Amino acid sequence: MKEKIIYQCSSCGYQSLKWVGRCPGCDSWNTVEETIVQMTKKSTTSKNNIKKKAPTLKLTDVQGSKSDRIVTQINEFNRVMGGGIVRDSMTIITSPPGGGKSTLTLAVANDVAAKGYKVLYASGEESDSQIKNRADRILNKINENIWIIADTSMDHVLETIEEIDPDLVIVDSIQTFSLSQHLPARAGNPTQTMECSNELLKVAKNSNKPRAVIMIGQMNKNDEIAGLRSLEHLVDTVLVIEGEDEAELRGILATKNRFGSTGEMGFFSMTERGLLSIDNPSEFFMTKREEGEVVSGSALTVLREGSRPIIVEIESLVSNAFTPYPSRIGEAFRREQLNTLISILEQRGGINLFNKNVVIKTTGGIKLKEQAVNLAVIMSIASSVYNKGIANDVVFIADVGLTGELKKVPALEARIKELDRMGFKKVYIAKNAFSKTVKFNNIDVVQLKTLQEVIQQVFSGGKS
Incomplete structure (x- = not known):
């Protein structure tokens, strides 16, 4: 056994061969400390240890x-996901804390188990009782085909996979697991995270027994998956859950998908029963009103989220300002963009808003x-x-x-x-x-050329 001196961050576990004042892994200052590790002598490479070369084929023959x-x-x-979970795929789901990662994956686990597949849910963050309490809260009935293991050892998880032989493996979260052969590097260290992920990749891509693997990834302060960017390159699909902590709406965006469309978006509603799929977003993003009922300050448009057009209602409120600087508030809109549109409306549409909120x-x-x-x-x-008010069957789609x-x-x-299919009567473009x-x-x-023409047609020349 030989001793070797390395320098390791006490905050994130990052290792270096020389001392540095600022840790490259977590940007913390004065957390890198000298550590002595025992080095085992490497065995002499033999022909038996050399991996067999993969065959070289013509692409047309594959x-x-x-x-x-x-x-x-x-x-x-x-x-x-592009139509469902691919049997030999690696997926990582990430979001800020409280975004619904564990809730979603537990619901997916129960749904897959109900179809007769075996599911292993491995958690390094929660105890088995915590997982059970969540399942009791969000699932109508817990399926018997779900196994759980609350452990931070990836070695134990791999052993359990061999014992149970699951079709779907869920790991929550990958940054909490470690392999014994890479100690003393701690869980969350880039080396541990990547090596654990590589072991799970072998599980997923096993030609004899392909399995689907879903990993939950923690998010750092920059709203990115914690760890090396190589983790995103390793997996087949990257899903990001978006939404404010207190908001009901959650959006799931596929930022990478080898088996589907990158940029595809799914919508969910966060409830006491977990994340519920919003199967008809257009109905969710419009106010239901009686035929012929109109209200001022409402207009409809069509967004493109992924490959799908979604009809959305935009509401506005204009009121008198009693301060030198009127308020410009856009809850779902960038303030700079709102100010630009207000300036266009004032100058090109002839509506003064200098004293309006x-x-x-x-x-x-x-x-x-x-x-x-x-x-x-x-x-x-x-x-x-x-x-x-603008009629409920009128829509506007233009920059x-x-x-x-x-x-x-x-x-x-x-x-x-999409508007034609939904029964709308008129669209301005x-x-x-x-x-x-x-x-x-x-x-x-x-089809009209200017904003002024649209205002004149819709409001018959302006204010009544």
């Missing part, structure tokens, strides 16, 4: 395979990230100023330039087709946004 999927009853989860929000709390919503935002503000001209937006035909030869069943497509 036999293609169709990914076998486990389709759950959670529709929005299936959507972001303006508040913008969306029904359901969905974030407005696209330029395609800009016309609807402006029209909702104008509706509030004029105190005139608005600083010149007051309407601009075309991507995937416009798909958005209008930019002039020459697409060919007039495109025909729809019920909806009237109005």
Whole structure:
């Protein structure tokens, strides 16, 4: 046995061959300490230890395979996964603390188990009783095909996988596990995290017994998966749960998916019974009103979340300001973008807001990230100023330039087709946004050049 001096961070476990004042792993100062470790002598490499070379094939001769999927009853989860869980896949789910990672994976585990598959749920963060309490709270009935192990040793988890032979392995969270062969590096150390993940990769990609592996990943202060970026390259799918702590709405975004569409978004509602799939987002993000009922300050538009068009209601409130600096509040909108649209409305639409407070929000709390919503935002503000409601079957899809001209937006035909399918009667878009030869069943497509033209048509010249 030989002794070797290394320098290890007492905060995150990062190891270095030389002392540094600031830890590269966690950016902490004066936490790197000298440590003596015992080094075992490496055995002489023999021919028997050399890994057999993989065969070299022509790409045209390789036999293609169709990914076998486990389709759950959670529709929005299936959507972001690309149609279900691939049997030999690695997925990592991350979010800020309290985002719903463990709640979602436990619901997925129970759904998969109900289909007759074996599931192993390994937790390094919670005890078995804590997992049971959560299951009692969010699941109607706990399936007998779920096994749990509350342990931080990846060696024990791998042994349990051999014993139980599960079809789905869930690890919560990967940063809490360690392998004995890489001690004294602590759990959460980049080396431990990557080596544990590599062992799970071998489990998932085993040609004799492929298994699906879902890992939960902790998120750092920069809202990224804790550890090396290599972890994201290792897995097949990366899912990020978005949403405010107190908000009901949760969005799950696929930032990477080898078996589906990157950028796909699924929507869930956080309730006392866990995360519930929102299967028809358009209904969730609109207010249900009686036929012919209109309210001022409301306008509809169509967002594109992943491959899906979603109809969204934008609400505004304009009130008198009694301070030198009126408020500009956008709960689902960047303040800089809101100020820009207000300036356009004042200069190009002829509506003075210099002494008015303006508040913008969306029904359901969905974030407005696209330029395609800009016309609807402006029209909702104008509706509030004029105190005139816009008909519930009228929608606005266009960007608005600083010149007051309407601009075309991507995937416009798909958005209008969704409106046509939902029974809307009229949509305002930019002039020459697409060919007039495109025909729809019920909806009237109005193509106009400027914001002023839209305001005049919708409000018949302005304030009553």
